[in-house]
Amino acid sequence: MSQANAPPHELKRILTRRDLILYGLVLLGPTAAYPVYGIVQQTSHGHAVLAYLVAMTAMLFTAASYGKMSSAYPSAGSTYTYTNRALNTQVGFLAGWAMLLDYFLIPLLSVVYAALTANRTVPQVPYAAWAILFTVAITLINVRGLRVTARAGNVMMALMCACAVLFVFLAAWHTISQHGWAGLVQFRNVYNPAEFAVKPLVLGAAIASLSYIGFDAISALAEDTIRPERDISIATILVCVVQTLLCVLTVYMAALVWPDFQSYKDPETVILDIGALAGGPWMLGFMTFILLVAALASALTGQAGASRLLLGMGRDGVISPRIFAHIDPRYSTPVRGIYFMGAVSLLGSLVLRFQLVVELLNFGAFAGFILVNLSVIRHFYLRQHQRAGLAVLGSLVFPLLGAGFCTYIWLNLSAKAQLAGFGWLGCGLIYLAILTRGFRLTPRSMDSLAAGDLS
Known part of the structure; x- marks a missing residue:
């Protein structure tokens, strides 16, 4: 079937592996370590480099799980779709609901x-005027399609890379x-035996993992990808590896400029102080701009991924298909989901405190x-019996390690975030x-119900 005659609920496959990698790196950002560097360095007792390496190991297990599930179910919906198909429809709904928060x-x-x-x-x-301006601009770019989003991402990525290299x-x-x-x-910036302890290192790795939040959005673009069975997996893992290299280099060089991590006045913004120390006031201004x-x-990229998750849930009728399963025939984008996300961002930016948003971010992610790692075990190890030789690593060992690490972080979030x-x-x-x-019904069997009195 040609793209011109594609059904109204199908997306055009236009993204290559390069587009996916760029999408993921833009979403994470080569400057992702800047906001959390001081906190990671202090929490890990000066072992930010090791903390990022530990975080990468854990994220790679989960990235591999996303890649395996995308090969089994190459469709939009990402976490929701995988748990819905591999576990059951009700757990899939709750997984999608949790990821909606993220x-x-x-x-x-x-x-x-x-x-x-x-x-x-x-x-x-x-402030309100800036919030309106940014929300409207981001929404309009996404409505015009991922090709336009990718072009805007190219410009933004170039600026962020320039700042990272300059720093x-x-x-x-x-x-x-x-x-x-x-x-x-x-070498003490990597390992200092006088300060090293396992628990602070793990806690630092948990904070460092914030620099990876959002990598799973790559799998949400499976129906926009030309070869999703191969490229989603490769792109997801490569994004995690490249992100780690960027973060490790950044935190190592930052520690060289300001080695005494105990003297930070404000850990959350110390990276700007380090930039000013290394390059002067103009570098401080440039880093603020970046x-x-x-x-x-x-x-921009987060809104695009969110609208695809809503599309997957709308198709299954767990949220209104009239709104979220609609795809604009002109731009081949889920415009109603994009507009909805724009409204959520605008309203939330006007009424929610920044600190509360930060504390909640990790909960849904x-x-x-955890559920995607468990989905790999259910689908590949239990259903398809991939247990021979090295296959058991990808079907059981790696996802089990990924689920264990993620559970540890999840259970150690703040009480306010957990509440x-x-x-x-609960909602x-x-x-x-x-x-x-x-x-009494399953979410998959309630299409007519959701399209009727609950839509």
Whole structure:
């Protein structure tokens, strides 16, 4: 069937592996380590490099699970689709509901941060005006399709890469001028036996994992991808590896410039102080601008991924198919889902506090990660009996390790985040009970119900 005659609920397959990798890197950002560097460095007792390597190991297990599930079910919906097919429809609904929280918060958090940054730079323009401007711009770009989103992402990615390279260069120049070439090799910035302890390292890795939140959105673009069975898996793993290289290089060079992690005045913004120390006031201004660009890039790609998750849930009738399963014939995009996400980001940016949004971000993400890892075990190990030789690693060992690490992080979130997160899941459970008429129906069998009196 040609793309011109494609059914109204199908997306055009236009994305290549390169597009997927770029999408993932833009969503995560080469400057992702900047906001959390000081916190990771202090929490891990000066072992930010090791913390990122530990976080990468755990995220790679989960990334491999997303890749395996995308090969089995190459369709939109990502976490929701995988758990729905591999576990059961009700768990799939709750997984999708949990990930909705994460997908809502990524663009929302980015809009809030961008608006706050712009308001501090140009205080004459009120915060609300910046929030409206950024939300409208991001929404209109996404409505015109992923090709336009990818082009905008190219520009944003180039700016962020320029900042990352410049920061490393200036940090190296500053170190050489202070300590000579030998100053670039400081093993204590990787491992310092006087400060090392396992528990602080693991806690630092848990915080460092924030730099990877959103990589799973690549799998949500399976129906936009030309060869999803192969490219989704490769792109997801490569994005995690490249992201780690960028973060490790950043935190290592930052520690060279400011080695005393106990003297940070404000850990959340110390990266800007380090940039100013290495490059002067102009570098401080440039890094502030880049963090603004990174926030907009994350909001742009996050909104695109969220609308695809809504599309997958809308097709199965667990949310209104009239709204969320609609695809615009002109741009081949789920425009109603995009508009809905724009409204959520705008409303949330005006009424929610930044700190609460940050605390909630990990709850939905790691709940989904746990269920996807378990889905791999159910589908490949239990159903398809992939247990011979090395196959058992991908079907059981790796996803079990990924689920274990994610569960550890999930259970160590703050009490406030857990209260709000479980409250969100409780609302989802109530909604599911209504949709299934007291769990007597399955979400998959309620298409006509959702299209009728509940739509």
